[in-house]
Amino acid sequence: MTAVHPEDDNLLRGPPELLGEFGEFGGRYVAETLMPAVEELARAWPQAWTDPAFVDEYRAILRDYVGRPTPLTEARRLPAAVGGGRIFLKREDLNHTGAHKINNCIGQVLLARRLGKTRIIAETGAGQHGVATATACAYFGMPCTVYMGAEDVSRQALNVVRMRLLGAEVRPVTSGSATLKDAINAALRDWVASVADTHYVIGSVMGPDPYPLMVRELQRVIGDEARAQILDRIGRLPDAAVACVGGGSNAMGLFAAFVPDKAVQLFGVEATGEGLQGRHAATMAKGRIGVFHGMRSLVLQTDDGQLLEAHSISAGLDYPGIGPEHAHLHATGRARYLGISDREALAATELLARTEGIIPALETAHAIAALPAVIRELGPEAVVLVNVSGRGDKDMHTVMTHLDPATLSLIEEAEQGRKAARAAHQAAAASGERKEGT
């Protein structure tokens, strides 16, 4: 794994006056109160990332605690179902906490310690980034506050329990649409007031510079490992790399290693939800350039510049913006972005489970669902690398209600059986009492 790429001028871009922009995207659109902190981060990040002691500590934790390197699994039975190809699955689902998010959290909490910060805040949508941040904070013994939209608190109750178990404080956010974007607003408001001692761990390649760059670098371990693994396995690079895109961190982590390899096609997969005419999270297809959450990027918004609420069945893709580097890769044509609906993602969840014995996160299922289109285009001989960004345990409730009426009816039957048994038990007890009474 090569963590540091000095040839990458975006990484070592010098003084903070030079704003981290990817083409016409990126920047630091934050309140003046936060600008000095953002500048401090922009200075500290390249120093840390070129400091062998920092990088060694980060790598050692990824190895000994997170469980890296994650395997590269060649799919055995999936190709027959998606039109062919050789398909390699990068197994980020096997990371500690079950998704790629932890790669970023470990790095940022390490950086926060280096900066002398004593408190961590984060936002979370599905709860995966919140759980990963809470985990990193438990590991380092740092207090942690996670902002989560009130809607998501009820949709993702299990992850709320996980965060609390890990010692984090979860603050439900009721303002705005009470979802991920509002959780980010709330975290920014906390940070404006607490910036002296607090580091904000943003969970994707978004927000003001240097976050998009820093989070990409902390996630590029995905692509660096996968690149070496596939070269080792088949002696050549893949024809395509595919990943789902919410804010875009698992995709950027994968893509980062392949951007210079022009022969490798890059496909990001965004959520078209109920369809582009209905509620969706298709920022590439339907977004317009805007300024949101500290960055200039593509944004789902009204003609009047107000944010639209995004929708996806996967809470992790349910975001009306996208990281600026993706907007840049899109604008330059280096990466292409496909859309997958809620229904297609659900079907792909089942497909991967049954063909490979891997239950993916609903976010990841979007990438799986895009494979037929990718292989149709590249041909049945194509070698395709897919990032399995996370495992599906967190989504079982959603999957159960949407996908599998049979499971539901099994549970209902069991529930009725339990009620009947309890009623019988109570009736027996009551008649026992009556007997005692007489």
Added chain:
Amino acid sequence: MSAGVDRVTAAFARARAEDRAALVGYLTGFDPDRAGSRERIFAACEAGLDVLELGVPFSDPAADGPTIQAAMTRALASGASMAGSLALAAEIRQRFELPIVLFSYANPLVSFGPERLARETAEAGVDALLVVDMPPEHAEVLRGPASARGLGWIGLVAPTTTPARRARVLAASSGFVYAVSLTGVTGAPLDASDAGLHAGLATLRGASSLPIVVGFGVRKAEDVRALARHADGVVVGSALVEAGQRGPAALGELVAALRGGTRRV
């Protein structure tokens, strides 16, 4: 009568001549609805505002506290738009001579188009722009066309701002410079007699010849009184929005009381 940045400058000169700080009042357009906000803004102007900060609502006001967030949510729910906000500004301008500063976030303004924004705000009688999430590094896209039409650009200096950044903010500012009183969002609690705050204002005064206007957390006449000697103007936002929820009369009373606190005696 002057317009644009000159009108802003004149308002501070007038207040200074009267040996008082200028009272700058923030209200969100279309809160609670169009007619209701016009009535409230008129009442506040009549009761003695020196400068009006007119908020154009944004769906995601990440630098604002709960009071102004809620005001923006109400405004959007009652149909606020960029064009509607400018029409409202034009109505205020027909009735009042005070400078109008248009306050918003980058996205609605950028989305409207920088040239169009500069032209239509100037035509509506707006005198300056204040965009909280547009630091000087990014400001030129809106500031350039606005300056070309004589509009002011209100930069912000926060307690966290370094001397190097302060110079950058000041170089981009015209009309006045906004001194954020506290490290936090609008509406947070403020100790207006804090010596550190006063010292910060003195430092800023030493670094700029622009009027210095202090805001965030100012609620009462006694807060205004405590700050009047240390700044050229004092901004009251969340407290006005809250008073406005009790109606135009309550808002007018608060403005009159605050105005009483501006005298430097």
